[in-house]
Amino acid sequence: MQEYPNDLLPDTEAQPPNMRVSRIILPVLIGVGVVAYLFWRQFDAQEFARIDWTVRLAVLLGLAVLLAAVRHLAYAARLRVLSNGAFSWWKCIQLIFLWEFSSAVSPTSLGGSAVAFFLLSREKLSLAKTTTIVLYTVVLDSAFMLLTLPFLYLIFGAGIMRPGAATFAEAGAWGHFFILAYLGMMAYTGLFYYGLFIGPQRVKRFLGSLTSWSWLKRFRRRAIILSNEFILASGELRNEPSSFHLQSLAHTFVAWATRFFLLSAIIVAFIPTIPVDVVTQMELYARLQTMFFVIAFSPTPGGAGLIELLFGGFLTDYVSNGTVSTIISSVWRLISYYVYLLAGAVLIPGWLRKTASKSS
Numbered sequence: 001m002q003e004y005p006n007d008l009l010p011d012t013e014a015q016p017p018n019m020r021v022s023r024i025i026l027p028v029l030i031g032v033g034v035v036a037y038l039f040w041r042q043f044d045a046q047e048f049a050r051i052d053w054t055v056r057l058a059v060l061l062g063l064a065v066l067l068a069a070v071r072h073l074a075y076a077a078r079l080r081v082l083s084n085g086a087f088s089w090w091k092c093i094q095l096i097f098l099w100e101f102s103s104a105v106s107p108t109s110l111g112g113s114a115v116a117f118f119l120l121s122r123e124k125l126s127l128a129k130t131t132t133i134v135l136y137t138v139v140l141d142s143a144f145m146l147l148t149l150p151f152l153y154l155i156f157g158a159g160i161m162r163p164g165a166a167t168f169a170e171a172g173a174w175g176h177f178f179i180l181a182y183l184g185m186m187a188y189t190g191l192f193y194y195g196l197f198i199g200p201q202r203v204k205r206f207l208g209s210l211t212s213w214s215w216l217k218r219f220r221r222r223a224i225i226l227s228n229e230f231i232l233a234s235g236e237l238r239n240e241p242s243s244f245h246l247q248s249l250a251h252t253f254v255a256w257a258t259r260f261f262l263l264s265a266i267i268v269a270f271i272p273t274i275p276v277d278v279v280t281q282m283e284l285y286a287r288l289q290t291m292f293f294v295i296a297f298s299p300t301p302g303g304a305g306l307i308e309l310l311f312g313g314f315l316t317d318y319v320s321n322g323t324v325s326t327i328i329s330s331v332w333r334l335i336s337y338y339v340y341l342l343a344g345a346v347l348i349p350g351w352l353r354k355t356a357s358k359s360s
Contacts, residue, residue, distance in 0.1 A: 060269030061331070067262035068335050071255050072096055078140070078251035081244060082133045086125060095119055098351065101344025104337055122355040132233040135196060140252040142189040145293055148256075149182065152286040160286040163317035178294055195230035196237055203230055260288040263332050267319060270328050274318060287314055 076092035087095065102115035116137070120130040152160050161171035161178060168175030195203035204227035211220035264284050268274050274284070291314040319325045 057269045060265050064262040064265040067258045071258040074251045074255035081247045097343045100340040104340045128232045128236050131229045132236040135233045139192050144256045156286050160290045196234050200230040200234040260285050
């Protein structure tokens with residue numbers, strides 16, 4: 001393996017600031033604050049009284065919790081595949097809790113890649129394998145969005161953004177933002193894919209030339225580190241069989257699909273008038289995935305606040321703005337977001353002590 005100066009390789013030793021348990025305060029305050037505001041503005045006692053608190057609702061909420069568990073296990077299975085079995089099943093489940101916690105307390109647009117380096121290196125995984133897992137995860141997650149969104153658009157058109165929209169222009173500012181975000185994701189995913197599977201050395205020369213411009217020089221060090229990461233990871237991936245990639249892709253698709261199906265289950269639980277036929281549910285799924293794609297570029301930790309505000313707007317033909325909309329979004333966030341804040345707060349102190357003792 002080619003050697004590089006230590007300062008041109010990823011820093012896997014320092015504790016990233018977003019692993020601090022105290023970081024849960026900001027996203028919780030933002031999310032709870034927005035929910036409280038929406039309840040204050042939109043609460044309707046009559047609408048709340050019309051909610052049918054039956055066994056059917058309890059079963060569907062139980063289904064949502066089950067789908068959340070399947071999603072977590074799918075991510076754990078992917079980590080086990082990507083690590084070539086270096087981690088036990090329980091260790092993979094634990095690391096996904098920590099990984100999701102770091103994402104929950106980081107701006108959604110940044111994600112938890114830096115923390116992923118830290119997590120895996122603390123478990124004494126090799127630098128090459130750590131780099132491979134983190135970079136390949138970015139490609140896999142982005143590939144899900146890039147491959148499925150055009151497919152959903154071909155079926156439902158611009159209605160995946162807003163009800164009744166014939167074009168993205170009719171969807172307003174969010175329609176234009178969606179297009180720009182999609183093109184941006186396609187560009188950086190293409191760069192990552194090329195760097196991992198085709199020409200890492202060419203990517204290194206390209207990034208080196210690009211950051212030689214005076215107004216981009218401040219990014220030069222990070223560009224060189226990323227280039228070296230591509231070279232390390234490419235060497236690892238070159239020897240993997242096709243089953244490695246197929247399993248990784250399959251687990252990724254299951255993890256992302258269940259993320260949106262669990263929200264569908266919550267919506268149908270509280271609004272029994274929504275048909276449960278395949279076409280209706282797939283159209284709802286398309287709207288949910290598009291909403292999440294837009295929110296993925298949020299500057300707030302875990303998209304806190306923005307999801308609660310946009311939820312009713314994206315789903316006006318399914319969930320009208322009001323008490324029920326706020327309850328649905330709050331239950332969804334409780335199952336898929338706040339549970340990771342709590343789990344991370346419980347697991348991180350003990351995990352840090354345990355891994356520190358391993359290092360010593």
